[in-house]
Amino acid sequence: MATEIELKDLLNFLIQNKEQKFLITFHSMGDRDSIGAAIGLKEYLHNSVIAIPDKITSTSRRVIDALSEQELLTGKIPKDIFGVIVVDANNLELLNEFGAKVKASKKQILFIDHHAPHKTDTSKATVFNDEAFNSTSSLIFSIIQRLGIRPSRDASVALLNGIIADSFEFQNMHVLTFRQVAELLESSGMGYSHFMEEFGEKVPAANRLTAIKDLCAANLEIVGDYLLASGVASIHANVAAEHAIKSGADAAVFWMVGAKEVSISARLKPPLDRKLSIHLGKMMQGIEGLLGGDGGGHPGAAGAFGPNKANAKKAVDKILLQLKERLEEG
Numbered sequence: 001m002a003t004e005i006e007l008k009d010l011l012n013f014l015i016q017n018k019e020q021k022f023l024i025t026f027h028s029m030g031d032r033d034s035i036g037a038a039i040g041l042k043e044y045l046h047n048s049v050i051a052i053p054d055k056i057t058s059t060s061r062r063v064i065d066a067l068s069e070q071e072l073l074t075g076k077i078p079k080d081i082f083g084v085i086v087v088d089a090n091n092l093e094l095l096n097e098f099g100a101k102v103k104a105s106k107k108q109i110l111f112i113d114h115h116a117p118h119k120t121d122t123s124k125a126t127v128f129n130d131e132a133f134n135s136t137s138s139l140i141f142s143i144i145q146r147l148g149i150r151p152s153r154d155a156s157v158a159l160l161n162g163i164i165a166d167s168f169e170f171q172n173m174h175v176l177t178f179r180q181v182a183e184l185l186e187s188s189g190m191g192y193s194h195f196m197e198e199f200g201e202k203v204p205a206a207n208r209l210t211a212i213k214d215l216c217a218a219n220l221e222i223v224g225d226y227l228l229a230s231g232v233a234s235i236h237a238n239v240a241a242e243h244a245i246k247s248g249a250d251a252a253v254f255w256m257v258g259a260k261e262v263s264i265s266a267r268l269k270p271p272l273d274r275k276l277s278i279h280l281g282k283m284m285q286g287i288e289g290l291l292g293g294d295g296g297g298h299p300g301a302a303g304a305f306g307p308n309k310a311n312a313k314k315a316v317d318k319i320l321l322q323l324k325e326r327l328e329e330g
Contacts, residue, residue, distance in 0.1 A: 002111070002125040010112070010128045011146060014044060020082035022048040023073075023107075027089040028096040030056040032199075034088035035063055036137035036162025037112070041087060043155045044144045049073055049081075053098035059201050063161050066198065067154040077101055083108035088136040090117060090127055093294050114139050115296055116281040131299070134172050137162025141180055156187035161199055168245075172270040172300060203239065210234050211243040214254065218244065223327040226250035226272070230320060232257075237265040238303060245269050251323055255316050262291060262312040263305040266319060273299035276330040283322050287315040 005013075022045050026034030030052060038050045051073040056064075064072065075098055077084075084102050086092070090113040092099030102109065109125040114133045133139040137159045144151065151159060163181060167173045173181075185192060203211075211233075218231030218240075229244040230253040237254040244252035245267045255264040264287070266280045273279065280302035284295035293306020304315065 002127045004117070004127050004129070007128070007130070011143070013110070013126075014143070014147060017082065018045065019047055020045070021078075021080060023051055023077055023081045023084045023102075024048050024087065025051045025053055025084065025095065025098070025102070026087050027094040028053050028055070028098070030060055031088075032057070032060050032063055032165040033135045033137050033162035035060045036158040036160070036165075037087040037135075037140045039067075039158035040137060040140040040144060040151060040155050040162075041085065041112070043151050044147055044149050045085075048085075049078060051076060051098075053095045059161075059165070059199070063158060063199060067157065075101070077105050077107075081105075081107060083110065085110045085112065087112050087140065088115075089113055090115060090129055091294075092125075094296075112136065112139065112143075115298060116279060116285065132174075134174060134177055134298075135163050135166035137166070138177050138180055141184070142176070151184070151187055153188055156184045157190070157195075157199075160184045160188060160190075160195060164195075164199075165201070166298075168270055168300070207236065207239055208243070211236070211239045214240040215244055215247060218254070220249070223251075223324050224330055226327045226330065228252070228320075228324070228327065230254065230316075233265075237263050238267075241265045241267040251327060253316065253319055253323065255312060257309050257312055261293065261305050261307045262309050262315070263303060264291075264295075264312075264316060264319065265303040266301070266323070268300040270300055272330075276326050278323070278326045280323075283319055286322075287318055290315040290318070 024038045042048050084107050090111045111127045113129050114136050117129050141159050214233050218229045227249045228251045229249040233240040233254040233256040237256045240254040241252040250269045253266045279299045281297040284302040284304040287304050288295035290311040291306025292308040295304030
């Protein structure tokens with residue numbers, strides 16, 4: 001079993017090992033939050049290196065390309081590292097094949113995350129998790145500030161991307177994160193409109209067209225006082241679910257059965273997760289066994305996937321039943 005630690009323990013560990021060389025990495029298909037958190041943490045652990053497990057999103061690539069000196073390894077574990085720090089994930093399965101390499105390295109593993117705690121079979125692992133933060137970038141920024149670090153221009157840009165990307169267009173923000181955004185904009189030397197013009201998410205027209213078609217074909221129903229959208233996605237279940245929320249739905253569940261696996265994505269309009277005590281990430285963890293894969297995420301945005309396509313409908317029905325019960329009670 002992994003060892004869960006408190007903030008004071010994490011800070012002490014980082015202080016004691018500041019000069020060590022760590023491998024800092026994150027989940028498969030790294031998004032802007034994982035990239036921002038990794039680059040932000042390297043500001044303190046300056047002798048460390050960052051590794052991409054496999055691929056990153058196109059928006060994350062734009063962030064990296066805009067930074068001056070960010071050398072990232074891909075799928076490699078240097079032999080001379082002291083340990084491995086995984087940000088924006090709390091189990092090795094989310095790193096896909098790279099997770100197996102990390103485990104085989106027999107190095108000390110530390111997870112720093114803000115998602116619902118997830119069981120890990122890595123006995124050496126240490127886990128720090130704080131769901132009070134809306135992004136791992138926000139959490140890392142808070143940590144390095146406590147350690148006396150003012151982020152550089154590049155790190156500020158990276159952390160900004162992570163915080164804003166996971167805020168659902170500022171609908172999932174706290175007072176602390178508004179303060180952080182103001183500080184990071186100042187450190188980056190960028191105005192907000194300039195920042196959004198350069199780094200705002202640009203979904204290709206073809207993907208947007210597909211998402212709109214998926215939404216038009218979706219099942220729309222009023223549950224309690226809330227609008228729920230659900231249906232099959234043609235390409236990206238997460239894009240369809242996000243478009244449903246942006247189009248006026250209070251909750252959305254979309255799924256896609258691909259050649260190798262089934263994927264399910266769910267979204268809530270903020271702040272319904274807090275108002276109705278809904279945690280989509282924990283709901284998704286409850287169906288990962290049905291799919292034979294993995295599941296988890298935030299209270300208001302989560303997903304699950306796995307190769308057991310025969311159980312796709314059963315898994316979706318279980319999520320919809322739980323979600324409807326909470327919406328009706330609200």
